[in-house]
Amino acid sequence: MRIEDEMRDKLRAAFQPRELVIVDESEKHRGHAGYREGGQSHFQVTIAADAFEPMNRIERHRAVHDALGKDLVGRIHALSLQITA
DSSP, X not given: OOHXXXXXXXXXXXXXXXXXXXXXXXXXXXXXXXXXXXXXXXXXXXXXXXXXXXXOHXXXXXXXXHHHOHHHHHTOSEEEEEEEO
């Protein structure tokens, strides 16, 4: 399973988002640290869910990282998050 698909499954299960967009930006980083041939190393995630309403910015980021899990996060070189309630 691709990292992008794993991320989508875990984030949907954890937050039931109204909006979830995951963009593999790896190709933009060709030749830079962490780039892997075939991509799946640099991601931008936009997510909106009611679950984030009571959380501040740091808590939202931690919640997303927790939902993805250490194993999956460890396989990603860069993760940009845009999180709204």
